[in-house]
Amino acid sequence: MAAAVAKSLLRPSATSADISSLPPLSSSSSASCLSFRSCRSQTPFLGVHLADPVNPKIPALGIRSVGRGLRIEAAARPTILVAEKLGEAGLALLREFANVDCSYNLPPEELCAKISLCDALIVRSGTKVTREVFEASNGRLKVVGRAGVGIDNVDLQAATESGCLVVNAPTANTVAAAEHGIALLAAMARNVAQADASMKAGKWQRNKYVGVSLVGKTLAVMGFGKVGSEVARRAKGLGMHVIAHDPYAPADRARAVGVELVSFDEAIFTADILSLHMPLTPTTAKSFNDETFAKVKKGVRIINVARGGVIDEDALVRALDNGTVAQAALDVFTVEPPPKDSKLMMHENVIATPHLGASTVEAQEGVAVEIAEAVIGALKGELAATAVNAPMVPSEILSELSPYVILAEKLGRLAVQLVAGGSGIKGVKVVYTSARDPDDLDTRVLRAMVTKGIIEPISSVFINIVNADYTAKQRGLRISEERIFLDSSPEIPLDSIQIHLSHVESKFASALSDAGDITVEGRVKDGIPHLTLVGSFSVDASLEGNVILCRNVDQPGNIGRVGRILGEQNVNISFMSVGRTAPRKQAIMAIGVDEEPDKETLKKIGEIPTIEEFVFLKL
Numbered sequence: 174m175a176a177a178v179a180k181s182l183l184r185p186s187a188t189s190a191d192i193s194s195l196p197p198l199s200s201s202s203s204a205s206c207l208s209f210r211s212c213r214s215q216t217p218f219l220g221v222h223l224a225d226p227v228n229p230k231i232p233a234l235g236i237r238s239v240g241r242g243l244r245i246e247a248a249a250r251p252t253i254l255v256a257e258k259l260g261e262a263g264l265a266l267l268r269e270f271a272n273v274d275c276s277y278n279l280p281p282e283e284l285c286a287k288i289s290l291c292d293a294l295i296v297r298s299g300t301k302v303t304r305e306v307f308e309a310s311n312g313r314l315k316v317v318g319r320a321g322v323g324i325d326n327v328d329l330q331a332a333t334e335s336g337c338l339v340v341n342a343p344t345a346n347t348v349a350a351a352e353h354g355i356a357l358l359a360a361m362a363r364n365v366a367q368a369d370a371s372m373k374a375g376k377w378q379r380n381k382y383v384g385v386s387l388v389g390k391t392l393a394v395m396g397f398g399k400v401g402s403e404v405a406r407r408a409k410g411l412g413m414h415v416i417a418h419d420p421y422a423p424a425d426r427a428r429a430v431g432v433e434l435v436s437f438d439e440a441i442f443t444a445d446i447l448s449l450h451m452p453l454t455p456t457t458a459k460s461f462n463d464e465t466f467a468k469v470k471k472g473v474r475i476i477n478v479a480r481g482g483v484i485d486e487d488a489l490v491r492a493l494d495n496g497t498v499a500q501a502a503l504d505v506f507t508v509e510p511p512p513k514d515s516k517l518m519m520h521e522n523v524i525a526t527p528h529l530g531a532s533t534v535e536a537q538e539g540v541a542v543e544i545a546e547a548v549i550g551a552l553k554g555e556l557a558a559t560a561v562n563a564p565m566v567p568s569e570i571l572s573e574l575s576p577y578v579i580l581a582e583k584l585g586r587l588a589v590q591l592v593a594g595g596s597g598i599k600g601v602k603v604v605y606t607s608a609r610d611p612d613d614l615d616t617r618v619l620r621a622m623v624t625k626g627i628i629e630p631i632s633s634v635f636i637n638i639v640n641a642d643y644t645a646k647q648r649g650l651r652i653s654e655e656r657i658f659l660d661s662s663p664e665i666p667l668d669s670i671q672i673h674l675s676h677v678e679s680k681f682a683s684a685l686s687d688a689g690d691i692t693v694e695g696r697v698k699d700g701i702p703h704l705t706l707v708g709s710f711s712v713d714a715s716l717e718g719n720v721i722l723c724r725n726v727d728q729p730g731n732i733g734r735v736g737r738i739l740g741e742q743n744v745n746i747s748f749m750s751v752g753r754t755a756p757r758k759q760a761i762m763a764i765g766v767d768e769e770p771d772k773e774t775l776k777k778i779g780e781i782p783t784i785e786e787f788v789f790l791k792l
């Protein structure tokens with residue numbers, strides 16, 4: 174397989190450029206440490222290429238080894254543009270390997286002008302690496318390194334389309350972000366920022382700035398990942414009662430820290446202080462809104478060191494104005510920097526810092542080294558453990574597996590949505606039924622896509638074949654694979670894929686097999702992925718758009734009742750499939766819908782007397 178990958182490589186490297194042809198440094202650049210040595214020949218790559226998992230035309234990531242008696246091409250030095258301030262230890266590593274251009278805070282047009290002369294770009298959260306940047310690179314840019322966790326400032330789709338690898342540094346700033354959360358917690362409780370400002374204005378206001386104590390208070394950590402668990406550990410040291418909400422965190426990890434995992438509602442009902450540490454995803458976006466604030470304990474305090482977008486900022490201003498939220502401490506904002514007249518930032522009960530969570534000397538040295546090593550490794554053509562968009566499968570294998578790749582991801586996505594909130598997933602078993610000899614069926618990409626389907630809807634992490642196993646392991650997710658041999662033609666790579674999630678509760682009890690696992694199975698029919706089994710029920714539904722699964726007693730009229738409710742709301746049904754144990758016994762209806770039904774419509778479906786349970790799933 175590795176040899177096959179190596180064969181499928183490489184497009185020609187962009188031509189080299191002389192230092193004199195680089196656009197001038199921006200007047201706003203805070204530093205310039207251009208250190209070119211060999212400027213004539215800059216075709217440095219061993220060849221880094223990306224493959225889109227569903228578009229085999231995009232070549233695979235790999236290494237161009239030397240041809241007959243040829244030298245490895247890495248003799249020439251690549252050019253790396255460092256667009257935001259990076260720790261010296263990382264810069265030193267980069268300079269040993271490449272020509273390094275530190276041009277900080279470039280306006281977008283200057284970044285675009287420079288980028289066609291650079292092989293790698295390193296940024297933090299302040300630089301938007303847009304589609305325009307990839308287009309302007311004319312294919313020369315091979316690696317973008319994000320010196321930190323969140324990659325919401327990099328257009329990953331555009332990066333993948335242009336064959337550019339994106340790597341990040343996910344661990345080195347965890348403690349810094351957690352410490353900043355604790356700093357904001359203490360500063361907020363004791364009005365440190367407001368009291369300091371008052372003293373500097375010549376006042377001595379001892380009565381105005383009476384604070385609240387932390388000991389004995391309940392802190393709800395929302396998002397019990399790397400940063401959240403470090404915050405929890407520290408808050409316990411302050412004598413706080415710590416609970417956490419994270420639908421996907423394993424309970425034993427929480428138990429090890431002495432923290433109880435609770436539902437979202439329990440967390441917001443009971444917390445004196447909420448500390449946000451979840452990623453910004455479509456599910457978490459604006460999850461702290463008017464509806465949420467209506468449920469919180471009056472006078473709750475909120476800390477946000479995650480992403481501004483998880484809070485509806487206008488709703489937070491209203492909640493601060495009416496006293497529902499007593500205070501907020503914010504490091505991150507929907508728009509950064511926020512407008513100077515932002516009501517939220519200027520609110521007297523808000524303390525704010527300019528996205529400083531990762532900004533300690535130690536963390537910045539750590540991320541600088543972490544990202545420098547990842548970028549250098551990628552430029553050498555090595556696999557990066559922290560790659561976020563780099564599938565690595567030869568195009569011929571990809572083209573054969575491509576419908577199964579989609580099937581694997583959709584089954585994973587479907588299975589995770591069947592898990593009841595609060596029951597963390599630990600064990601995933603993927604069963605392939607195939608007539609192929611195991612050596613002729615490379616399941617890495619399928620396993621990666623199952624992992625992607627399971628993790629991506631609940632995380633900010635982007636999964637591909639490079640980082641799937643790494644990410645699953647980091648999250649305590651054990652993915653095992655099993656093959657069932659089918660005595661038929663090996664021309665077809667796979668007959669079916671089954672996913673079993675063990676030791677979890679389901680929000681749709683019918684999805685549980687006799688063994689008690691959430692079980693879903695799919696097949697490819699005429700090139701289209703189909704769902705063929707849910708729990709013990711056989712169904713046949715194409716895995717496209719959205720699906721409503723209903724369990725009902727098999728009797729006339731059910732389809733019509735559901736269809737009428739959907740029709741009244743102008744929700745278009747794309748397909749219908751019924752699977753039943755026996756006539757007039759239990760049945761499952763799978764109904765494909767083009768539009769997402771609103772809550773009221775779903776409620777009406779749930780109220781049909783013969784419908785015993787139902788679930789709405791987004792594919």
Ligand SMILES: NC(=O)C1=CN([C@@H]2O[C@H](COP(=O)(O)OP(=O)(O)OC[C@H]3O[C@@H](n4cnc5c(N)ncnc54)[C@H](O)[C@@H]3O)[C@@H](O)[C@H]2O)C=CC1
Nearest residue numbers: 323350396397398399400419421451452478479530531631
């Ligand atoms: N302010 C700053 O400078 C920094 C901010 N961050 C941000 O902090 C956040 C957390 O980072 P890490 O802990 O490194 O990430 P992580 O991926 O280790 O943890 C995120 C956790 O959130 C959980 N989660 C997902 N959806 C959820 C939901 N709907 N409700 C509750 N929990 C949910 C996940 O299961 C996971 O355990 C990210 O948004 C990251 O970008 C990270 C470092 C510095």
Ligand SMILES: O=C(O)C(=O)COP(=O)(O)O
Nearest residue numbers: 297298299321322323531
């Ligand atoms: O790592 C993250 O997600 C951060 O938010 C840190 O951002 P920064 O590198 O300080 O711009």
